[in-house]
Amino acid sequence: MSDSFKTSGEPPAYGGRMNAPRLDAIGLVVSDMAASLAFYRRLGLDIPAGAESAPHVEVSLPGGLRIMWDTEEVVRSFDPGWTRPQGGHRIELAFDCGSPAGVDATYEALAAAGYAGHLKPWDAVWGQRYAVVLDPDGAAVSLFAASDAVA
Numbered sequence: 048m049s050d051s052f053k054t055s056g057e058p059p060a061y062g063g064r065m066n067a068p069r070l071d072a073i074g075l076v077v078s079d080m081a082a083s084l085a086f087y088r089r090l091g092l093d094i095p096a097g098a099e100s101a102p103h104v105e106v107s108l109p110g111g112l113r114i115m116w117d118t119e120e121v122v123r124s125f126d127p128g129w130t131r132p133q134g135g136h137r138i139e140l141a142f143d144c145g146s147p148a149g150v151d152a153t154y155e156a157l158a159a160a161g162y163a164g165h166l167k168p169w170d171a172v173w174g175q176r177y178a179v180v181l182d183p184d185g186a187a188v189s190l191f192a193a194s195d196a197v198a
Contacts (some may be wrong), residue, residue: 147176
């Protein structure tokens with residue numbers, strides 16, 4: 048199998064003239080902060096209690112990457128022309144559930160809690176147990192684990 052899709056080393060950005068940007072945070076625009084935070088807490092994110100009433104919330108993930116939530120009102124405060132996206136999704140978050148049984152259990156727990164399942168768990172041809180649920184704003188969230196992972 049070819050590894051041509053992999054990169055080796057870090058090429059200098061912009062011809063080596065400046066430091067390369069570093070991905071620091073992923074932002075989500077939400078219509079209902081409390082509903083969104085409840086969903087992501089069920090996926091194991093350590094979101095502080097009481098954050099539901101804040102217009103902006105952020106947490107640091109292991110490794111330093113941050114995830115941030117902003118209400119639609121916050122986004123409109125600096126981008127008055129912003130409108131809620133329509134149609135399919137362009138980006139999604141993916142959560143490693145540790146094992147195929149973990150994918151199934153997480154999917155079932157979210158569905159039982161009333162969240163919309165988009166794709167029920169299946170054994171994907173790329174060697175993972177995979178499923179997709181929708182967060183309260185309809186954003187796709189993948190749940191996965193290596194097919195050969197043990198519980």
